[in-house]
Amino acid sequence: MKNINFPFEIFPTDKKVLKIKEGIYWVKLFLPSMISHVNVYVLDDINGITIIDTGLFCNSCIDHWRNILRNDFNGKDINRVIVTHHHPDHMGLMGWFKENFNIEIWTSRSSWLTGRMLTLDNNKVMSQESLNFWLSAGMPSALIEKKRLEKPFNFGDFVKKIPLGYRRVIDNEVLTIGNKKWIVRLTDGHAPEQLILYCPELKIFISSDQILPGISPNISVYPTEPNANPLAEYFESCEKLVKIKDSDYLVLPGHNLPFYGLNSRIKQLIDHHETALKRIEEYIDKNPKSAFDIFPVLFKRKINEPEMVLALGEAVAHLNYLLNCGIIKREVSDEGVNLFVK
Numbered sequence: 273m274k275n276i277n278f279p280f281e282i283f284p285t286d287k288k289v290l291k292i293k294e295g296i297y298w299v300k301l302f303l304p305s306m307i308s309h310v311n312v313y314v315l316d317d318i319n320g321i322t323i324i325d326t327g328l329f330c331n332s333c334i335d336h337w338r339n340i341l342r343n344d345f346n347g348k349d350i351n352r353v354i355v356t357h358h359h360p361d362h363m364g365l366m367g368w369f370k371e372n373f374n375i376e377i378w379t380s381r382s383s384w385l386t387g388r389m390l391t392l393d394n395n396k397v398m399s400q401e402s403l404n405f406w407l408s409a410g411m412p413s414a415l416i417e418k419k420r421l422e423k424p425f426n427f428g429d430f431v432k433k434i435p436l437g438y439r440r441v442i443d444n445e446v447l448t449i450g451n452k453k454w455i456v457r458l459t460d461g462h463a464p465e466q467l468i469l470y471c472p473e474l475k476i477f478i479s480s481d482q483i484l485p486g487i488s489p490n491i492s493v494y495p496t497e498p499n500a501n502p503l504a505e506y507f508e509s510c511e512k513l514v515k516i517k518d519s520d521y522l523v524l525p526g527h528n529l530p531f532y533g534l535n536s537r538i539k540q541l542i543d544h545h546e547t548a549l550k551r552i553e554e555y556i557d558k559n560p561k562s563a564f565d566i567f568p569v570l571f572k573r574k575i576n577e578p579e580m581v582l583a584l585g586e587a588v589a590h591l592n593y594l595l596n597c598g599i600i601k602r603e604v605s606d607e608g609v610n611l612f613v614k
């Protein structure tokens with residue numbers, strides 16, 4: 273990739289923690305899920321450490337934390353846990369840290385509220401709203417019938433109970449961690465009010481899942497808000513981030529490898545979605561298409577069944593964007609499928 277380079281080729285297999293530079297540590301947590309791992313970070317703080325993100329609520333993440341807190345951080349006090357966004361791979365052990373170490377939880381209001389709200393779901397059967405959403409997105413009826421019988425995803429199965437009370441972090445706030453100043457930016461599109469942190473003095477930029485190398489962050493519409501337009505929010509947030517003087521930040525992402533080339537990567541991601549939108553617009557032309565129908569032009573590869581739900585969410589996100597721009601129109605077929613036409 274032009275202007276983007278990776279100072280670490282891999283996360284060393286014989287280590288549980290990698291020192292990025294003085295006072296900044298990278299921890300790669302392996303996950304028993306479709307996503308293989310998540311990166312979390314530990315920062316030296318006054319009389320202790322600050323942890324950025326937690327991993328999933330699962331035994332392997334808990335064992336990993338117990339091991340490194342004892343052996344690599346010598347039982348240092350945990351001053352606080354900062355959670356970047358509400359997704360289970362980032363927030364899953366927030367409640368576990370609170371319960372075991374009585375730490376302060378720092379996060380954005382939307383992250384805390386969304387996470388705590390989603391733990392209310394304890395569905396035994398697939399919700400009708402999810403089935404309706406997939407139907408409207410054009411999922412084949414045989415697959416909908418199969419999904420109807422599947423065990424639904426319950427957020428609370430992967431996220432430890434979220435305790436009452438947190439410390440709200442707001443956009444543009446400056447946090448002091450150790451003796452360094454870290455600037456907060458809240459971003460949207462991937463998750464509401466996803467928290468990003470950067471330290472101009474250390475030249476470190478913690479991008480969470482907003483800016484990832486190698487893969488484009490998931491920008492999806494969910495059954496909770498079928499008319500959402502997250503791609504517009506993502507563009508808007510990226511435009512804000514691209515204004516930060518890039519110089520030479522080392523970017524620490526939520527997944528994959530740390531990299532240099534923040535602005536180049538943001539521009540690549542914007543370009544990736546803009547060219548996908550153009551392909552979709554041309555493909556739709558005068559022939560009505562559902563979200564499912566646009567898979568070949570959006571992804572340019574075969575989508576397998578386990579990826580189907582995520583792919584539909586992404587496809588709807590792109591169509592809702594074009595719809596909100598007034599470029600395409602939406603009609604509903606007799607079967608209840610949303611069809612988009614120019």
Ligand SMILES: [Zn+2]
Nearest residue numbers: 357359463481
């Ligand atoms: Zn995420």
Ligand SMILES: [Zn+2]
Nearest residue numbers: 359361481526
């Ligand atoms: Zn993630």
